[in-house]
Each structure stands twice: as structure tokens, then as C-alpha cells.
Amino acid sequence: MKKELVELKVNGRTYELAIEPSALLLDVLRQDLRLTGSKRGCDESSCGACTVLVDGVAMMSCTLLAASCQGQEITTIEGVSEHGSLAAIQKAYGDWGGAQCGFCTPGFMMTVKSLLAENPDPSDAEVRMALSSNLCRCTGYSQMYEAIRSAIAAEQQGAISPK
């Protein structure tokens, strides 16, 4: 397939890329831009490991055409750390054991980010519902809930509270 030029805005930076019109966003991120934080766990929007934000909405990049994202703001896990330090949710996932093997973690980070942007103080049931778009095989999810609660508390206090 013949390549075409597209302009993608990823993590606040604009890239001009020659890609096949059928190229998936996940492949463009991982292979063309070398942003390997977004993972491929399946190829069919089952697992959520490839979740990125497109204009603030959590989307699975493994079934999204890259060319269709022109003119939209794409945020990947590489764009989550703030000013060279861990975001509250990243620190909390580490402290509370929300990440074990870590392969699903970037996807969860993006889903949680999108959830908290919409709903800064979700109930337990709302957290569970939001997280159900992503799969994890290590944690059984429990320690993620604690991490999310702690990150919310930290955001509210403006600092990460010690455990």
C-alpha cells in the first residue's frame, strides 16, 4: 500500500509521518515514533494494554487507524509524567502494588487518567466499572483500587501522602 503523509500530535508535539493509510495508531506509535510504552496484548480491543487518550478520551489504539487521528490530541503513557517526576497515580501504583509485571500498567494509567478527568472522586463501583475496559493477569485488581484511592487523596492534598 502506498504511504501518505499525515500529521499527528502526540504528547503535545507534532510529527509529520509517512504511513500506510491502513496503519494502526498503535503500530505508528510503537514503530514509527518508538513510543513503546503503549503495549500490544491482543489485536482486537480485548485487553486495553494499548489504551491512549485521543482528545482526552481513552481509546484502544490497536484498532484505531492512525490517519483518522489527524488534528486530534493524542496522549500516550510517555506524556503522563509531569515535569520529569512521577504523576500521583504513577507513584501510587508503585507504592501500593498496582503494577506487578507492568505490561498492562500503561493502559491502566491512561484509563484511570481519563476516569479521573471526567469524575475526580469516583465511587468504588465507578472505579471498577471504568477499569473493566482493561485486563490484568497479575494483581486481581485489588491493589489498584487502593492505589487509585491514594492517588486521589494525594491530588486533593496537593502532595503524595506517605503510606
Add this chain to the structure above:
Amino acid sequence: MTEFSIIGKPTAMVDAAEKTTGSGKYTDDLSVPGMLIGKILHSPYPHARIKSIDAKRAEALDGVVAIVVGRDAPNPYGILPVGHDEHALALDKARYVGDNVACVVAISESIAENALELIDVEYEVLPAYFDPEESMKAKTDLIHDNKPGNLEKDYHHVFGDPDKGFAEADHVAEARFIANEVTHAAMEPHSTLASFELDPHTGKMGRLTVWSSTQVPYYLQHKLSLVLEMPMSQIRVIKPLVGGGFGGKSEVIPLEIIAAVAARKAQAPVKITYTREEVFWAHRGRPRTIIDLKTGLKKDGRITAVKARVVQDGGAYCSYGVVTILYSGALLGALYDIPHIQYDGYRVLTNKPACGAMRGHGTVNVRFAFESQLDELAAKIGMDPAEIRRRNLLKPPCITVNGLRVQSYGLPECIEKTVERSGWKQRKGKLPNGRGLGIACSHYVSGAANSIIRSDMPHSTVNIKIDRDGGVVVYTGASEIGQGSDTMTAQVAAEVLGCSLARVRVIAADTDLTPIDIGSYSSRVTFMAGNATLRAAEDVKKRIAAAAAKKMGCAAEDILFRGDLVLKKGNVVPSVKRDRAEEAEVTQTGTSVSGRVEGQILRGSLQQKRKEEGPKEWMTFEEAVVAAIDFHGALTGTGSYAPPPEARGGKHKGGGVGPSPAYSYSAQVAEVSVDEDTGEVTVHKVWAAHDCGRALNPVSVEGQIIGSVWMGMGQALTEEMVWKDGMLMNAGMLEYRSPSSVESPEVEAIIVESIDPEGPFGAKECSEGSLAATIPAISNAIYDAVGVRLHESPFTPERVLAALRTKRNAKALNLTEGVDPTAPMRFREHGGVLCFKNKGPNRHALDPARREAPASVGGAD
């Protein structure tokens, strides 16, 4: 009680930031210049002779670099020395749908995929075997010519006098249990990148470097050497971050060998990454197991004898099969005191992907049967199910009737704690109809006492190097796969050396750099690599102490290491210690460059100050290290661990599998409700107490317990590999029905510390032992809720409804009878309607339904 400064405290994993920021590299994230992509052609038939492979059309495709076939690497291999029955690519026969036939190497994935369709393979389709009991009757068209009756291996063990035991029993229960096949489905699909270097002396292809998602770098190096006919020293295996294993990466997976063979043929680096469907074909999961179990019981609740006949549907290759079938028998022992055991185990070959090791290797399915039957017997004699388990406790230290040595034994405390926390006494039998509580116990090895490759070599070796500025580097072959192995290693080293965790850097699982550790499987790393780290740290500490003692004018034995200081025993530390402690805090928390510089400046001025003070009562860690390097010339330490001979088990055939230096213990109570109209089972909460010896990192231990319980719940309720004529009907994460957050119960992890005499700081395993108890705890809770016993897992609505119907009709029916594992009806249930109905669309982030009504599902309990 000894006070520890590092271990026993909840500690974020040393690689946590790499994982939460996405900067950590897994194998598929790697690329090297000139790298090509490999794609594998899989067999569409479950059993077929390969008459010819014609790759001319594929080779002609622009962008295709090489086509690899079986003849390119004909040496057989397999994880077990007795099971060398696999080839990189099929030589003469394909033995399951998905077996590896050829590999295309091309400049891009899409070209490689197109080329696969241009390879013409002529197959002669053979009769295939899908059911183990049918397969055992086979006379012709054997799956492997050297395995008559398609029997991989059978074992027949008698310990004590089972006939006498059953004669003494007041009650005997006998039933058939079936546990269906499950797989690891680790989030990271397997990936391997192989690259050869040109040798400067010969000018030909020389050393091979392989980056792979493996739990066992050393075994991979060994098998690569076998297949490629290269010395191990010419092969470097590097394990990047691994996205979960659970046993699925604990042996050499076909793509690992294929990538290396392909790189040799293409004369360029080759990366192969499995699709999710290929991961399901690679499998090596827990086999479908048929268990005919008989247990004898006295009126007082004592077990008199157990007889088990176990048939495992092993798939097309040996894999870990011989070990699995042995574990199933051996781990009938070491949990309870059973005086007489008879075990007949059959590992059978069928035309399906090979089963192998999966979390709780070998013990899980038999434990489900045993704990369910024990519950039945308790009901028969009117005894509390928790009490019947207490009546059958071991009295350690002891050696079980099948030769397993038990030293630390936290099971009584596990039972006590779960009973107490779950309100068992007040609530059992008093919950409303449809809701119930069930209890079950389990255990697991802390590493196998005998290595796969029989030898006297240490199971783990660790080297430590300390630099002049006090930086500690630990070199270990142990494989971090998400369980926290690197963090455990750093913690143990820091604890022994009395230094802060921030000083310790762990270099792991690179066969060029790190000494041999046999891998992350059978829950051996904390016990064995932990002990090796402990010994290496003690070794280097002795050297520092000798030099420090000389400076301080005391005996080396009187030197203490604590809080980044080296002091004389009994010495009252001057006020500087407080500054020092604060400084240590800074180094621990401050990761920025400026913080480090400040720290060093502070240390420098401290050293200056100390010089002026005269004779030393204490030294900073760096001062002691400098003294030691000046004194010894270099500062390194080494330690290794091999299980003691007395823990290596009995002398009977197959007695090498099951023995472990220590066993973990678990007791669990599950609370479930059963919808009698739909047959749906909901697990509300699981209380899981686990005896891990000592919790080195409580947050990780809890994570492992919760993860095990959760995975056990998946096997109990939803997860199942569904087959139709040898084809996997549900090779996707949703279709396989891995539980999502809305289906997952609350798990209360309760840590029990029995302090093992041989574990590092008393620690034992915590990652597998809890899984096995969850399935029977749930089935026993279902009985408590609605009065039906389920003998086949998973407990799907269909099976629960069938059991409820039978109960209402008051007609005896063997639930497992007449169940055809390949019946298309079950395919429809799993792959067709239920899976996608209301669920698929809801999972999409933009689906309006999801946004409007997120509440009410799960959660509340």
C-alpha cells in the same frame, strides 16, 4: 524479635517507575539496526504428515529474506531431559492445530504475513486423538512413535498400606472430578529477538545474543546450544522486562528457538512476537484432569487413606508433563497427615497444544478434588469443615509417608485466622438461602529440591561487587517476571549490609553477566536466590568487617552494620548517627541528581571531620568500604544455594518431584451467592491466609496472594479452553473470559509468618500456594449456599443449573457423565452468544451506555 530495617516493610518495586511510566523495555519493545520480522506458519490440521513444503512462491515475494523449515534445525529438544520430542519446526508431522511448520523472515510484518499464504504445504491428514481416555486406547497412528498407547508416562505409587487404611475407615467417599483446561494468558505475548555477531577471528557468524520473554534464561541458553550446535558460552541470553509468566514462559517456547534459527539463516537479526492466538497455541497451561478419588475417614474426622487415579490430557508434546503428573501425586502429601496413599497417574498425549507448568503446577486440580471430597465427608459425619481440617494436621518437623520433609508449618494458624476474620463460627450455615461460605486449604513447594537437569550444581549463585563510593551491585541470574524478584534481591542485600536500598543496584538475568540461577518457576526464587543473595552479602560483609575491625581496633565479630554505618557492638552512637540517618533518608527518597551531589558533599565533609576526631568507634558505610578495598584489593562477595540432601525426597521412582526445602500453606474461606434461576455464581469475598515464612516485602506478598486467589477464581468460575475437533474455540482474552475488575471479588490477604529455619530470614514462597485452595473453597461455598456439589470446573451457569435441576428431581446423576468436552453446545455458550452479549459494546470507551449507567455492577460487596 530481631529488628529489621529493610525487610518486612512495604516497599515499592525497584522497577516500579519503569513500569508506570512505560519506559521499561519488554522484548517486543526492542529493535536493533537491520532487524527483520519473523512470522510462523501453523498447521491447520490436528494430526498430519507433512509430505512436502514448497516455498518458491513465498521466496519470490519482494521483501522476503528467508524461509525456514524443520530441516534447518533438526535436533530435538524439550524442557525435560526425558522429553526431547520437539523440533524448532515440524520435521515430518504436525501434531496439533497451531503446530509450527515454517517461518518466513521478511522486512516487515505485513510482507511476512502475505508470504505465509504463499507457502504450499502438502499434508496427509491422520486420525487424531482429543480425549485422553480414548487416546490411551490407540493402536495405530500414534502421536509419537515411541509412545505406545499415546502414554507419555505413568506412575504407580503406594505408600503405607491403603487397603488396611480403607478397612479401618468408618466412611469412604468415592467420586470422579474433572478440572478443565486453563492457560496462563499472561498479558505480554511471547517475543524473542535473536542476533548473531560476526566473529573477528573467523570472519563468520559467531556469538548469538537472544533477548526473550522467558522465566528461564539459563534453560533457554542450554536448549539453544543443543539445537544450534553451539557451545553455551557462545550464546548470550538476556531477559528484558517480562510481562507475566505464571509458568507459560518457564520452558523453551517454539518461537525462541525459531527466531535464532531464522536469524542464522537470514544472516540478520530477527524478531518474532506471537499474536494472542499464537500465545494460546503455545499454551503449556494446566491440563484437563480427570481425577477418580477415594478417601477413607474415621468417625472422629481422621483421614485413614487416600487413593487417587489421575489422567491428564497433556497435549501433543511432553513439555513438563512428567513433572506435572508426579506433582499431582506427591502433593497429596505434606498438607495433612495421611497415613496411607495410593496414586496412579497417567500423562496422556493428545492432538492439542502441549500442556506444561502453570501456577500451582500439578497440585491445583487434585487439590480441588481432595478438598471437595473432604468437605463431603465432613458433612457425612456432621463435623464442621474447618474442624475436620484441624483434625488432620501434620506434627512437624516430620517426614510424610511419601518422603516429604516438613519443617515450618503455619497451616493451623492459617485456618484459625481465616475462620476468625470471616466470622465463620457465627455465619456458617446461617446465611440466607443462596448465599454460603466454604473453606479449603492448600500448599506449595518453595522451589523444587531437585533441578530438572540432575546434577549437584547450586540452584542459584549470586555475586556482589561494592565500589569505592559504597554502591552495591548485585548480579543474579534470577528472573524478574513481575513477582518482585529484583526487589527481594535488593532488600536482602541491603538488610545484610545494613545499608539503604537506594545504594543497591540489581543486574539480573543476563547469561554473560550474571551467574547461573535456574529460573523463576516452582516458586523458588525468594527461597533459593534469596538464600544465595544472603550468603553473598554475608561474604562481602565479612571482608568489610575485617578491614573495619582493624581500623577500629576490635574483633571482626564485634562489628555491626546498621543504618549505613559500621559500628562496634554495644557502641553508643554519637549524635552524628542522627544526621546520618537523616542523610540516609535523603538518599532513599531523593532520586534527583542534585540530591545525590548534596549527599556526597555532606559525606565528604563528614569524612574530613572524622579524620580530625582520631580513633574510630564507628565508620560510615563508604569509609568502611574504602578501608576494605584498600585492605583486600577488591571488594566482591559470592554466595550460592543448593537444597540440603535431607530435603531431596524418597528414593522411589519419581521421588525426585515433590520434595522442597520448605512448603507454604494456605487456608481460605470464600463467600459466594448463587442465583438459582440463572445458575450464576458470584464470589463476594475471599479471606486468604498464607504462611509465607516471613514476608520480606508485605505489599508484594499480599499482591501475590490476591493474584493467586483471583486466578484460582478465574479457573473456578469462567476460564476454560474450549475445543472442537482439536481447534481452540476461544483463543482471545475476552472469549477465554479472564475476569475483569467488575467480576473480581474483594480478597482479604492475611499474612502468616512461620519463620522457616532454612529460608532467607525465614521466608518461603508466596506466589502459587494460595491458588489451589480457592477453587474448592468456592465449590464448598456453593454447596453451603444451595446444597449441590460440583464435580467439574469451571462452575459455569450451565453446570450449576444442571446440578440444581438434579437436586430438585432428587435423582442421582453423575454430572461428569456424558459430558463431551468437544460438544458444540459449549462452544456456543463460550464463544458465541454469552461472551459478547451486553459485554463487548460496553467495554468500548465511547459507548454511551457505559457512561450513563456505570453503577451497580459488583462493587458494593
